[in-house]
Amino acid sequence: VQNGFRGTGMASVYNPRTLAAEAEKNEVPASIPAAADGPKAGAVYKNVKVLGNLSVAQFTNFMVSMTSWVAPEQGCAYCHNVANFAEDANYTKIVSRKMIQMTQRINVEWKSHVAETGVTCYTCHRGNNIPQNVWFTDPAKPQGSGFLSGKNGQNTPSPSVGLSDLPYDPFTPYLLKAENIRMNGPTALPTGNKNSIQDTEKVFGLMVHMSKSLGVNCAYCHNTRSMPEWSQSPPQRMTAWYGIRMARDINNNYMVPITNVFPAHRLGPEGDVAKANCATCHQGAYKPLYGVSMLKDYPFLTGTPAPRAAPKSDEKKTVAMK
Known part of the structure; x- marks a missing residue:
């Protein structure tokens, strides 16, 4: 595919077999619209530190979507104590809050890279607990002590x-x-470089x-x-x-x-x-998901993120999910 002036040899080379293999993992999952009216999640649920301004319908819809993107097998219990959803016992819940804020920051502050396409949790996770x-x-590799040992x-x-x-x-x-x-x-000879x-x-x-x-x-x-x-x-x-x-x-x-x-x-x-x-x-594509934006269904991920900060002392290591 030519992507420069004629005669310059500027072209991107694509293998149809590789593109076919990549297409499946770059499909965008289906979304279900949710009403923005109604009581706010922050007023109905306890301990909602991000996205509390969403309606209960929007908030619940996003929680279901995020579960399918990040923990389709474990379900809600991957982040929550299902006996008390307000509790912060699982480290994954603390991490997910920070990742939502990170996603908002990318969509707000890094338009120079993501433009209006933006990103969601699915952009990286694609159905995996940890992005693949x-x-x-990397730790330093073992090496000898001789004159030529440093690689x-x-x-x-x-x-x-x-x-x-x-x-x-x-x-x-x-x-x-x-x-x-x-x-x-900047010169043919390495002058000053x-x-x-x-x-x-x-x-x-x-x-x-x-x-x-x-x-x-x-x-x-x-x-x-x-x-x-x-x-x-x-x-x-x-x-x-x-x-x-x-x-x-x-x-x-x-x-x-x-x-x-x-x-x-x-x-x-x-x-x-x-x-x-x-x-x-x-993940192998020149644009994630080949440039398809999911933000039209999740516009609140373009909201103003909370200020960047180190975790508080009470947000230290908590119960680990195996």
Whole structure:
């Protein structure tokens, strides 16, 4: 598919067999409309800390929808004590509140990436308790003590970098921290460019991840005649630029602050919380759900989110759901 000027070789390559396989998991679930009139959920139910301004019909409808998106097998009991729905005994209920606020923030503050399409819980979860595409910081791999023992994370094939020999953790430096991603110098000779080959290879690892996550090749975001030149790049590059910063916002302001809420079996080998990358939402599609918006049925997910904050002392680790 041509996505640049003629004769430049700028095209995205799609395999019909791959697209057919991806189509099923990008289908949008059916929704049931709910009336906005009637008493408010916050006035009828106890301990409603988010979405209390919805009508009881809207609130109940969304709870049913969210259950089908996140816990279709466990049902309401995945988040709630069914003997007392107001109770906050299960960690999943605390997490779900924070995730609703995160979703609202994305839809309000990150239109530069999600536009008017927006996201819902289903965008990432797709019927799974934990989104299938999350990441944890990889522990350092064992290595010798000789002169050439340091591998810089390379030559350890990992799915995160397309099983290549690139550094296996492209996420911690760029989607949690904010290390520099621009490596190319502005001149033919490396005059004044202090970036190393190792830094460049880490960036390549991130680019491989983005390409795989969206099911596209380099020319989707870059003019390969001059990779670093913004004025000659497709508009998708700017969207991706904002997406990287959105992922950092999600990870640093919504996921990391609730690390202590999760039980040990939900944390990574280094004790860190699951975090988002490009694949978390995109799941192989250039646009999640191929650009279909679910917000028309759930407009309250574009409401103003609560201020970002670390969890309170009483929102520490609670009863774990197995």
